[in-house]
Amino acid sequence: xxxxxxxxxxxxxxxxxxxxxxxxxxxxxxxxxxxxxxxxxxxxxxxxxxxxxxxxxxxxxxxxxxxxxxxxxxxxxxxxxxxxxxxxxxxxxxxxxxxxxxxxxxxxxxxxxxxxxxxxxxxxxxxxxxxxxxxxxxxxxxxxxxxxxxxxxxxxxxxxxxxxxxxxxxxxxxxxxxxxxxxxxxxxxxxxxxxxxxxxxxxxxxxxxxxxxxxxxxxxxxxxxxxxxxxxxxxxxxxxxxxxxxxxxxxxxxxxxxxxxxxxxxxxxxxxxxxxxxxxxxxxxxxxxxxxxxxxxxxxxxxxxxxxxxxxxxxxxxxxxxxxxxxxxxxxxxxxxxxxxxxxxxxxxxxxxxxxxxxxxxxxxxxxxxxxxxxxxxxxxxxxxxxxxxxxxxxxxxxxxxxxxxxxxxxxxxxxxxxxxxxxxxxxxxxxxxxxxxxxxxxxxxxxxxxxxxxxxxxxxxxxxxxxxxxxxxxxxxxxxxxxxxxxxxxxxxxxxxxxxxxxxxxxxxxxxxxxxxxxxxxxxxxxxxxxxxxxxxxxxxxxxxxxxxxxxxxxxxxxxxxxxxxxxxxxxxxxxxxxxxxxxxxxxxxxxxxxxxxxxxxxxxxxxxxxxxxxxxxxxxxxxxxxxxxxxxxxxxxxxxxxxxxxxxxxxxxxxxxxxxxxxxxxxxxxxxxxxxxxxxxxxxxxxxxxxxxxxxxxxxxxxxxxxxxxxxxxxxxxxxxxxxxxxxxxxxxxxxxxxxxxxxxxxxxxxxxxxxxxxxxxxxxxxxxxxxxxxxxxxxxx
RNA sequence: GGGCGGUUAGCUCAGCGGUAGAGCGCCUGCUUUACACGCAGGUGGCCGGCGGUUCAAAUCCGUCACCGCCCACCA
Numbered sequence: 001x002x003x004x005x006x007x008x009x010x011x012x013x014x015x016x017x018x019x020x021x022x023x024x025x026x027x028x029x030x031x032x033x034x035x036x037x038x039x040x041x042x043x044x045x046x047x048x049x050x051x052x053x054x055x056x057x058x059x060x061x062x063x064x065x066x067x068x069x070x071x072x073x074x075x076x077x078x079x080x081x082x083x084x085x086x087x088x089x090x091x092x093x094x095x096x097x098x099x100x101x102x103x104x105x106x107x108x109x110x111x112x113x114x115x116x117x118x119x120x121x122x123x124x125x126x127x128x129x130x131x132x133x134x135x136x137x138x139x140x141x142x143x144x145x146x147x148x149x150x151x152x153x154x155x156x157x158x159x160x161x162x163x164x165x166x167x168x169x170x171x172x173x174x175x176x177x178x179x180x181x182x183x184x185x186x187x188x189x190x191x192x193x194x195x196x197x198x199x200x201x202x203x204x205x206x207x208x209x210x211x212x213x214x215x216x217x218x219x220x221x222x223x224x225x226x227x228x229x230x231x232x233x234x235x236x237x238x239x240x241x242x243x244x245x246x247x248x249x250x251x252x253x254x255x256x257x258x259x260x261x262x263x264x265x266x267x268x269x270x271x272x273x274x275x276x277x278x279x280x281x282x283x284x285x286x287x288x289x290x291x292x293x294x295x296x297x298x299x300x301x302x303x304x305x306x307x308x309x310x311x312x313x314x315x316x317x318x319x320x321x322x323x324x325x326x327x328x329x330x331x332x333x334x335x336x337x338x339x340x341x342x343x344x345x346x347x348x349x350x351x352x353x354x355x356x357x358x359x360x361x362x363x364x365x366x367x368x369x370x371x372x373x374x375x376x377x378x379x380x381x382x383x384x385x386x387x388x389x390x391x392x393x394x395x396x397x398x399x400x401x402x403x404x405x406x407x408x409x410x411x412x413x414x415x416x417x418x419x420x421x422x423x424x425x426x427x428x429x430x431x432x433x434x435x436x437x438x439x440x441x442x443x444x445x446x447x448x449x450x451x452x453x454x455x456x457x458x459x460x461x462x463x464x465x466x467x468x469x470x471x472x473x474x475x476x477x478x479x480x481x482x483x484x485x486x487x488x489x490x491x492x493x494x495x496x497x498x499x500x501x502x503x504x505x506x507x508x509x510x511x512x513x514x515x516x517x518x519x520x521x522x523x524x525x526x527x528x529x530x531x532x533x534x535x536x537x538x539x540x541x542x543x544x545x546x547x548x549x550x551x552x553x554x555x556x557x558x559x560x561x562x563x564x565x566x567x568x569x570x571x572x573x574x575x576x577x578x579x580x581x582x583x584x585x586x587x588x589x590x591x592x593x594x595x596x597x598x599x600x601x602x603x604x605x606x607x608x609x610x611x612x613x614x615x616x617x618x619x620x621x622x623x624x625x626x627x628x629x630x631x632x633x634x635x636x637x638x639x640x641x642x643x644x645x646x647x648x649x650x651x652x653x654x655x656x657x658x659x660x661x662x663x664x665x666x667x668x669x670x671x672x673x674x675x676x677x678x679x680x681x682x683x684x685x686x687x688x689x690x691x692x693x694x695x696x697x698x699x700x701x702x703x704x705x706x707x708x709x710x711x712x713x714x715x716x717x718x719x720x721x722x723x724x725x726x727x728x729x730x731x732x733x734x735x736x737x738x739x740x741x742x743x744x745x746x747x748x749x750x751x752x753x754x755x756x757x758x759x760x761x762x763x764x765x766x767x768x769x770x771x772x773x774x775x776x777x778x779x780x781x782x783x784x
Numbered sequence: 785g786g787g788c789g790g791u792u793a794g795c796u797c798a799g800c801g802g803u804a805g806a807g808c809g810c811c812u813g814c815u816u817u818a819c820a821c822g823c824a825g826g827u828g829g830c831c832g833g834c835g836g837u838u839c840a841a842a843u844c845c846g847u848c849a850c851c852g853c854c855c856a857c858c859a
Contacts, residue, residue: 007819193856200859217859265858273859282857342858356857388788392854395787399855479854514796516852547807550797552789553852557796559808562821566807569821577818621798625806640818714825721813721825728816 005678009572011537015670019133027071027687028138030078032464039075040469041067042453042501043139044477044485045147047086048125049093054511054519054556055478056128057135057529058545062476062508062620064137065546068666069615071138072691078469079138080456082145083126087412087445088182088349094120094411110410110440117411121146131530136538136669138687143465145456147448148413155455156413156448157428159496164426168365169405171417175284176404178357180302181350184408185361187444188401189484191354193343200340201325202270204333205230205247208255214239214247215335217269219342220279221328222320224249225308226297227256229275231286234260236271250333251324252309259290278307278358298355300408317355362406362415362441370400372494373487382490382500385618386551389482389507396483405444412442450488453501460496475502478510506618510553511545519556527556539668540564546624546667567628568671571664574636575657575675581643583654585679590655592696595740596648599706600639600656601696603630604663608692611663627664635660638710638744645743654679655695662692709740716745719772 022028030040041063046056063079071077094117095105105113126146132139145152163169176185198219206213214230230247232239243260256275263286264273277287277294287294297308304315311327312320328334345354374397376382377390384390406415417439418425425431430438448455453475457466471493477486486505493501512518513525520526532541543564548554592598607630614623635656642648658679665672665686676686720729728746736749 005818008821219859263858268858276859280857280859282859285857340859343856392788396855483855510853548797555796557807559796563807566819566821569819573819573822575818580818625798628806636819637823644818717824718826724813726813728814 005576007569007573007576009537009568009671009674011539011568011670012534014674015134015136015533015538018670018673019136021673021685022138022687023133023141025685025687027685028077028079028081028140029142030076030140030465030469032078032468034076034468036074036076038078038468039067039070040078040080040472041474041476042080042456042472043082044475044481045082045084045145045449045452046128047089048083048121048146049086049090050083050128052128052131052135052529053521054527054529054545056132057541058508058511058549059476059478060132060135060137061542061545062506062549062618063474064135064542064669065615065620065623065666066474066476067138068669068687069691071687072662072665072689074690076468077138078140078143078465080145080453080469080472081129081132081139081141081143082456083128083147084445084449085121085146085148085412087407087409087442088184090117090121090125091409091411105410113410134530134533134538136542138669143456147445147452147455151458151461152448152451152455153413154428155451155459156443157416158460159451159492160413160416160443160447161426161428162496163364168368169362170365171360171362173358173360174363175281175356176359176361177345177347178300178355178359179347179350179352180300180355181347181352182409183300185359185404185406186347186349186354187404187446190348191345192348194346195341196344197339197341198344200269200336200338201334202336203250203274203328204335205250205256205274206333207242208246208248214242214258214272215270216272216274217336218274219340220317220321221324222304222308222312222317223276223279223297224274224324225252225304225312225320226276226278226295227254227274228277228287228293228295229256229290230258231261231264231273231275232258232271233264233266234262236264236266238266238271250331251311251327257290257292259286259292261286261289279356281356284356284358294358296358298357300357300359302352302355361404362417362439363402364405364447365402366400366491369491369495370397373397373490373500376490376494376500382503382505384505384507386507389479389505392479393482393487397487403444405447406439406441407444408440409442412445413448414442415439446484446488449485450492451496453489453493454497470497470501471499472502474504474506476506476508479507480510482507504618508618508620509549509551511548512553512555514556514558516555532561536561536565537568537670539568539670543567543624543628543668546620547628549620563628564668567631568668570631570636571661571668571671571675574631574640575661575678577640578643578650578653578657579679581653582650583657583679584651585654585658585676585682587651587655587681589693589695590649590651592652593649594642594647595702595705596639596642597652598696598699598702600635600648600652601694602699602703603634603639604656604659604692605694605696605698607634607663608659608694609698611692615666624667627660627667631660631664638706641744642740647740647743652695658682659692659695661686662689665689705738706740709738709744712737712741713744716741716747 067077067079177191179186200217200219201221202215202217204213204215227249242258245258246255249256263282275283275286277283277292278296279298295307296305298317299305304312304320306313347354377394418431418436420436453472454470457470459466489501517525529541540561544561547560548557592601610626611623643653661672661676673686676682730746730748733747737747
């Protein structure tokens with residue numbers, strides 16, 4: 001590279017060029033017929049509606065580091081690329097867009113609406129794939145998959161039918177989490193418990209025989225309309241005589257049995273519990289034990305049903321609550337009202353307060369599926385990093401509950417079930433004959449995501465891709481989808497391929513906003529990775545994110561991005577210097593000629609070894625720190641200074657630079673590719689350059705010597721600084737300084753014993769040094 | 785109610801049994817022909833509190849205090 005090259009690398013200009021070059025050279029393309037060892041990673045498929053956020057940027061940088069490293073090492077790398085149809089999110093986005101034009105989903109009808117979603121997907125979906133390219137990610141873009149592709153849909157239906165036939169999937173009228181905002185059931189994992197302060201109301205239920213009353217407490221008086229019993233603890237003396245009697249439900253006049261159930265805590269409230277089987281999971285269980293009637297009073301539309309009686313039907317629960325309280329007060333049955341703080345379920349998807357209701361839904365029993373997936377982690381076939389997440393996974397798996405898999409949406413995999421009167425048909429194809437109607441519900445998005453590592457490779461066909469690249473090696477993700485996604489992939493992989501879909505799960509940091517809040521668009525705390533890329537370059541962003549990443553949550557730090565940008569500039573300028581001094585690429589390893597050469601060879605050797613170790617252990621911030629220090633401290637601050645003074649040789653400098661570029665490339669692909677291309681003798685892309693090798697063996701002797709040199713030089717500089725001497729003051733030193741010391745700093749040997757003004761003493765091993773005038777050599781201030 | 789994690793320099797974080805580290809900030813010098821997105825030299829921490837183990841503890845154990853996250857069906 002000519003010395004007249006600009007003193008900075010300009011990412012905005014050069015990065016786009018390299019993205020094209022990599023694509024043209026097929027860098028991300030995987031060949032299933034290759035003889036090379038396979039290395040594969042399945043990207044956590046971003047939502048089609050998604051845009052790159054910091055979490056994606058970090059996660060995909062990590063995956064790209066791993067993929068690039070393995071590719072350079074000679075593996076056939078497939079980084080599986082694609083997006084997720086994200087049922088709820090996508091349907092919501094399109095619905096909103098249509099509503100802006102005054103078009104409503106229900107008016108369009110299902111078929112037309114789904115067509116519009118596809119249209120939207122073709123036009124706006126998947127922009128994140130382009131953004132991943134900007135980040136420098138070497139995915140196999142030519143094999144981009146979508147969880148609603150025909151082939152993928154086939155896999156989904158196949159799995160549904162197979163699990164149905166095994167008896168794992170079944171339909172039941174059961175209590176589910178109903179999301180009134182969404183108009184759909186959601187799974188337990190999509191429910192978030194939030195603390196709220198409600199009013200705990202005590203209501204008197206008169207005994208039917210007129211002999212008194214039983215007082216119950218509730219935070220949801222409106223649900224009393226669906227009460228079908230009052231329960232007390234069997235050991236509760238106060239109520240022993242009442243068990244078997246009945247009370248009359250106020251407002252509706254229904255007669256309710258008083259039952260005894262262990263669930264009831266005698267110490268809570270009055271010790272008597274109103275039982276609303278249709279709207280409380282505990283009450284539902286009590287009702288099943290006692291064969292009680294269940295009466296729905298809140299419907300799927302989130303309003304009171306006919307079951308609530310003519311005065312209340314049609315109201316929202318909140319309106320109904322006010323009305324019920326008013327009516328109860330009017331007849332004098334409210335005994336107490338007090339504030340009460342407890343947790344209440346809210347939908348993670350819509351934010352609405354979840355209504356537990358009884359509904360006819362499809363479920364998947366997870367017990368049997370979980371067994372091999374538990375063993376996989378217990379027996380170490382799947383390993384989590386950090387290891388604690390393996391425990392979290394196991395704790396959840398060991399108490400796994402049935403999964404509510406049906407969703408009352410239109411966008412998704414429609415459940416392959418047909419009904420005709422009492423008949424039911426479950427199959428890949430519709431049944432023969434007239435009068436069949438297909439199940440309207442679709443599957444939970446995570447049901448299809450669970451198949452990602454193999455459905456993307458063509459399963460259930462036995463494709464060459466599947467043969468070569470399943471199972472994958474690593475799954476990298478954040479902890480929030482360990483249950484939703486990771487666990488389910490393991491279960492499905494075990495069930496359908498007989499093998500876990502990956503052996504390593506790396507759980508990376510969550511990047512928070514600089515103030516410690518969650519980074520989110522709605523909070524206004526998001527930082528757009530693309531803006532960072534535009535401003536500082538993808539390499540700087542990648543490096544900064546790797547530096548930030550950790551085993552815990554971290555705040556986004558603009559300083560780390562700066563550090564990355566500075567490293568980019570440093571590498572760029574170091575390359576300029578080396579090229580100027582005659583450094584070349586593509587040489588066979590030259591024999592180190594000087595002490596400095598032996599030293600940098602040793603440093604690079606150490607760096608290469610440590611980098612491999614850190615990469616294998618997913619120590620990304622340590623890896624970033626290592627390359628930073630190797631470039632700045634070793635190569636630039638000391639070695640290149642020695643090169644300028646003639647204490648090192650250009651061949652070794654060039655060779656070491658080539659290796660350093662190769663070492664840094666997986667982290668910062670753009671600047672390293674650019675620098676490589678500017679080294680005389682460089683051929684081919686750095687992206688497929690062989691892995692870095694040391695220009696020589698680790699050399700402890702050379703390292704010890706240079707350590708000593710560094711100490712002397714630092715001491716000299718500190719001495720000058722303390723004395724406020726001009727920086728380049730020449731000092732005479734006795735004994736004569738080592739050539740490397742003299743080269744790095746303007747010192748001269750004291751040739752006249754009467755004249756020396758400075759003493760530097762290197763004791764064996766280079767550990768003890770005095771720097772200062774002879775007269776001060778014993779001064780503790782100076783002694784080091 | 786269970787479980788996990790955090791508390792280290794002004795800020796953001798590493799380190800996790802052997803004399804306290806980085807980046808940024810701050811102070812002093814430097815237009816040294818790769819780089820001022822730079823170079824050199826500095827300032828700055830009883831490593832949350834209290835106990836304990838050890839020759840030796842940010843580092844291991846116990847406990848307390850805040851902060852955060854996950855799981856959980858007490859009206």
